[in-house]
Amino acid sequence: MSVDVRAVTESDFPGWLLALQTGFLRPPRVPDELVADRLANADLARTQGAFDGDRIVATFRSFRQEVSTVGGGSLTADAITQVTVSPTHRRQGLLSRMMSSDLAVAKERGDAIATLIAAEYPIYGRYGFGPASWTTEWSVDVRRAGLDPRRTGRPDDGGRIDLADGEEIRKIGPEVYRRLAGVRAGITDRTTRGWELGTGLGYQLDPWTEPFYAVYRSESGEVDGYVAYTADDKWDDAKQPVNTASVRDLIAVTPAAERALWQYVCSIDWITTVRSGYRAPDELLPLLLPDPRAAKTLTYVDMLWVRVLDVVRVLESRTYPVEGSLVLDLRDGDGLAGGRYRLDASPAGASCVRTTDSADLAFDVAELGTLAFGDESAVRLARLGRADELTPGAAARADLLFRTPLRPFSPDIF
Numbered sequence: 001m002s003v004d005v006r007a008v009t010e011s012d013f014p015g016w017l018l019a020l021q022t023g024f025l026r027p028p029r030v031p032d033e034l035v036a037d038r039l040a041n042a043d044l045a046r047t048q049g050a051f052d053g054d055r056i057v058a059t060f061r062s063f064r065q066e067v068s069t070v071g072g073g074s075l076t077a078d079a080i081t082q083v084t085v086s087p088t089h090r091r092q093g094l095l096s097r098m099m100s101s102d103l104a105v106a107k108e109r110g111d112a113i114a115t116l117i118a119a120e121y122p123i124y125g126r127y128g129f130g131p132a133s134w135t136t137e138w139s140v141d142v143r144r145a146g147l148d149p150r151r152t153g154r155p156d157d158g159g160r161i162d163l164a165d166g167e168e169i170r171k172i173g174p175e176v177y178r179r180l181a182g183v184r185a186g187i188t189d190r191t192t193r194g195w196e197l198g199t200g201l202g203y204q205l206d207p208w209t210e211p212f213y214a215v216y217r218s219e220s221g222e223v224d225g226y227v228a229y230t231a232d233d234k235w236d237d238a239k240q241p242v243n244t245a246s247v248r249d250l251i252a253v254t255p256a257a258e259r260a261l262w263q264y265v266c267s268i269d270w271i272t273t274v275r276s277g278y279r280a281p282d283e284l285l286p287l288l289l290p291d292p293r294a295a296k297t298l299t300y301v302d303m304l305w306v307r308v309l310d311v312v313r314v315l316e317s318r319t320y321p322v323e324g325s326l327v328l329d330l331r332d333g334d335g336l337a338g339g340r341y342r343l344d345a346s347p348a349g350a351s352c353v354r355t356t357d358s359a360d361l362a363f364d365v366a367e368l369g370t371l372a373f374g375d376e377s378a379v380r381l382a383r384l385g386r387a388d389e390l391t392p393g394a395a396a397r398a399d400l401l402f403r404t405p406l407r408p409f410s411p412d413i414f
């Protein structure tokens, strides 16, 4: 029997959630409260299922998202999530069918990019996605870090840190987060529901542990950051505390807030290890410790993947630090964004148009996802053989235009 791929209806939804649980190797159970919670927040027109008879054997969902660009602008994205194909139906082309239909609709709708967080690196490059940002997680050995043990966590710049609760974070968090999107590219927006789920409201898939919250206020009283962290309760045989603080969320808009919040977490009594959670790779954390080697890198992996759908909007929506022009020849096997484009950029603004001029650089559209947010280097792509330099020096010129002082980063997994 052939497998039919289509948008799901309300009555299909419990079966869709069951397929999702199965694909993500979570217990194949779908309590009524889970169905009610997820249904109330689902856009069924953008929720695809693959039907083998009555059984749903694959899932795929997308939603509207805003992603910050270099210079504080934003792009509307088709955010893709909850992609699964049941083990009985894998490698029969179901992901490819769901992906091509979703991307075609997104292009038609006018979304500039599609985004996702990849479960495994090799899955999405074939569909034109490239990793636009990377993430690092550190484990800090607090006793080796060299911080002054007399520190109380009080910032030394006139600011202050106060304990808070989830309700306060839901009030003050969105504005801090919005300001962060103004200073760092690649930040995916957080909806009201995201704030609720992230602070323990709504139906939680895993048992909820209430974290500790602390808020940083600058000398003038402005909320410039906050941290949410949990702690275990571990003591060794000699009755010494060996607790780990795990940072669940840390948003800091200013460097002072970033420094103060890490100092705070690394100076809590009984805490001997701090796990940073997924952070921007250029976070200040290791270097603000007197002994940066006390921060062991646990991971350094791809984070937000971007598939460019509208080259002109993507290249015009960001700022450029210097003046320069480039002609890019983009290959796109799926016919969504390929072609030759001329970019004329300067700190005053940028224009990007289709052109027949001869190209300076040629690469697959997936590489534009890695370059446009400023993280990857065109020189490195050329050295890898993933970009063809058609004009000598073009890759270095591209780097002067595209690269950014702060690396792009998005703290949320969706």
Ligand SMILES: CC(=O)SCCNC(=O)CCNC(=O)[C@H](O)C(C)(C)COP(=O)(O)OP(=O)(O)OC[C@H]1O[C@@H](n2cnc3c(N)ncnc32)[C@H](O)[C@@H]1OP(=O)(O)O
Pocket: 023, 024, 080, 081, 082, 083, 084, 085, 086, 089, 090, 091, 092, 093, 094, 095, 096, 097, 116, 117, 118, 119, 120, 122, 123, 126
């Ligand atoms: C955004 C997110 O939700 S990320 C979560 C992704 N989901 C998971 O990882 C859950 C477990 N895995 C799965 O459910 C499935 O294996 C999926 C969704 C990753 C792939 O679904 P499938 O229907 O098997 O993929 P499909 O048959 O369309 O494969 C298309 C191509 O991608 C390749 N491919 C698919 N999955 C993988 C993978 N995990 N690693 C490497 N290659 C892969 C296939 O081999 C195929 O290549 P080909 O065209 O050269 O033959």
